[in-house]
Amino acid sequence: MESLGETIRKRREDKELPLRTVAAYLDIDQAILSKIERGQRNANREQVIKLARFFNMNETDLLVSWLSDKLVYEVRNEDVALKALQVAEEKVKYQKMKKL
Amino acid sequence: MESLGETIRKRREDKELPLRTVAAYLDIDQAILSKIERGQRNANREQVIKLARFFNMNETDLLVSWLSDKLVYEVRNEDVALKALQVAEEKVKYQKMKKL
DNA sequence: TCTGTTTTGAATGATTTTGTCAAAAATACA
């Protein structure tokens, strides 16, 4: 279970690229990319999409990774984290069903 | 699948209480409570706890309802909402496992 | 040590959240 940050750091190190290079492609300061890789900052959607393009990864997969990171962050330190995620899942399913 | 807002509105109407009364107990403006009940605003943890006490409900259950609402809100309009929730669940489980 | 890379944290800006207030809209009911 890898976070988006861990994933892209691996990719970047595989290619032996400095933060600078990827950050330039994303048009952000390398400090931000460093923080994103280490999970200290959240990327935004545009950055995730660019990262997928840069590293030739499936965009949807990376967006799922990113979104799920945000969800995990939202329930950090919560006793009922797991339960809440499960209930949220049911709620989303229910809403989807209602739309048909 | 009921949101926290729907739940407490029902309770309040059952008891035929005006927003004013419950809002006073929570120490907030009734406008906010109105918005919380209709899902336009998020309650905070303290308010959820007070609501549970006020309506004699199980605090944990209400917190789960509240947290899951927040999660649903976070993935609204996302194509990959369900997938992201499932992945988040696995991530949380994985983290929990690692701690043992 | 020198060079390039990464991390850190303070400062600043931008955005979001939270709440208040008062007026408008809706509701209840004599």
Added chain:
DNA sequence: TGTATTTTTGACAAAATCATTCAAAACAGA
């Protein structure tokens, strides 16, 4: 209807959170 009560709305302000920049510190390797 008319009046009182409740609810909703939206403008506004304060507070909190979040993103970004920058420069310095820490780190890695030759």
